Amino acid sequence: xxxxxxxTSLVQAGLVDEVVSRLMSGKEADVYVVLCxxxxxxxxxxxxxxxxxFRHRTVYTEGRSVRNSRRSRAMEKKTRYGREEQEExxxxxxxxxxxxxxxxxxxxxxxxxxxxxxxxxxxxxxxEGNPAPRLHDVELTPETAREYHQTLIYEVxxxxxxxxxxxxLSEYNILLGTRGPVIIDxxxxxxxxxxxxxxxxxxxxxxxxxxxxGKVAPELLKTQYAKEIWLLYKKGQLLPDTKLTGxxxxxxxxxxxxxxxxxIEDVNLEEMKRRERK
Numbered sequence: 001x002x003x004x005x006x007x008t009s010l011v012q013a014g015l016v017d018e019v020v021s022r023l024m025s026g027k028e029a030d031v032y033v034v035l036c037x038x039x040x041x042x043x044x045x046x047x048x049x050x051x052x053x054f055r056h057r058t059v060y061t062e063g064r065s066v067r068n069s070r071r072s073r074a075m076e077k078k079t080r081y082g083r084e085e086q087e088e089x090x091x092x093x094x095x096x097x098x099x100x101x102x103x104x105x106x107x108x109x110x111x112x113x114x115x116x117x118x119x120x121x122x123x124x125x126x127x128e129g130n131p132a133p134r135l136h137d138v139e140l141t142p143e144t145a146r147e148y149h150q151t152l153i154y155e156v157x158x159x160x161x162x163x164x165x166x167x168x169l170s171e172y173n174i175l176l177g178t179r180g181p182v183i184i185d186x187x188x189x190x191x192x193x194x195x196x197x198x199x200x201x202x203x204x205x206x207x208x209x210x211x212x213x214g215k216v217a218p219e220l221l222k223t224q225y226a227k228e229i230w231l232l233y234k235k236g237q238l239l240p241d242t243k244l245t246g247x248x249x250x251x252x253x254x255x256x257x258x259x260x261x262x263x264i265e266d267v268n269l270e271e272m273k274r275r276e277r278k
Contacts, residue, residue, distance in 0.1 A: 006045045007032065009116045016043065016120070023131055028187060033131065036120060041112065042131075044119040046091050046187075091117060094187040097164055104162035105240070107155055107182045124177040124184075135181065135212075136171040145216040152181055152209050153225050156202070158240045159183075160233055165190050165198055169205035171212045192233070199230050224248040 001019045003011055010016040020033040023042060032043045091114070098121075101108045109122040124132040135148070152174065159166060166173075166189055173185035192198045206226035214221035223246035231248070232238040 004030075004032065004045070006030075006116075007034070007043055007118060010043065010113075010118055010120070013115060015113050015115060019043075026185070028185065033123060034120070036112070040123050042109075042121050042123040044121060046087075046117045046119070048087075087117075090187050091119070093189060094185075095119065097186040097189040100162055101159060101164060101183075101186075104158055106158045106162065107180070108186070109182065109184060124175045124182045126176065127178050132175040132177045132182065134172055135174040135176055138176055140213070140216045142217045145213040146220065148176075148181055149209060149213040149217070149220055152183075153206065153229075153244065154240075155181070155183060156205060156209075156225075157229060157238065157242065157244070160192055160202065160229065161238060161240050163192050165192050165195075165202050166205050167201045170208045202226055202230055 001021055003016075003019050007016055007019055011019075016034045016036055017038070018035040020035060020040070023031040023033050025031075029047055030045045032045065034041055034043045095111055095114055098108050098111050102110060109124055111119060111121050113120040126132045140148070152169075156166070156169070164186075166183065166186060168185065168188050169183065173183065175182045175184060190198060190201060192202070195201070203226040206229070210220050210223060210225070225244060225246050227248040228244055228246065229238065232242060
């Protein structure tokens with residue numbers, strides 16, 4: 001296959017020997033099968049911002065710190081330099097997230113190099129040695145649906161324990177490799193402790209999984225893993241091996257409005273007296 005212009009610099013740098021084929025084109029990037037020192041891997045070529053279909057990016061970038069003040073100001077002003085820095089930061093988040101999650105034992109591809117907006121990664125294979133299919137493209141039985149759902153719920157837990165939430169998890173960015181599901185596509189991943197939308201995004205990830213697998217195994221639709229996971233996380237009680245039930249009971253404790261209003265009145269009265277004394 002002719003080497004795409006976007007991968008030419010990697011060939012010149014000796015990182016890629018040959019481009020074997022184009023694997024897929026997604027909303028964020030094009031992916032190619034490549035040979036690197038005789039090993040089959042994949043090259044993820046990030047698309048330019050005006051070619052992507054990912055929306056509401058500010059939801060995901062909230063809480064991402066930029067150490068360099070010049071870069072930060074440029075990104076806020078959206079200058080040309082600032083936009084370039086935003087693109088680099090968007091791509092770097094995926095690289096950092098993949099490395100962090102791999103170290104935490106989460107099922108994600110290994111990364112090897114990144115140059116000029118191209119990320120060299122592990123090519124996830126199926127049992128026949130072919131590129132692994134997406135979860136969406138595989139026919140499931142009720143048994144496999146329950147198994148994969150359970151596996152992925154605990155992968156979500158491991159991710160959260162590592163401080164990261166995928167933010168766009170669905171059947172379209174999960175591959176079925178030789179050892180089961182592998183999670184991909186993390187440029188929009190967020191730091192759980194630094195984003196006000198963390199709970200909402202975690203819940204959406206879990207609901208996407210439940211809705212998909214629930215089509216084959218309807219009993220899964222009754223589970224409430226997201227609320228259970230988030231409550232344990234907030235309490236500091238969530239661990240990678242925490243046993244989950246899938247059940248969650250909302251607090252039914254009634255608020256004593258009379259007592260609450262009295263407390264507010266007491267506070268206001270005390271504030272008035274303090275000001276009078278001054």
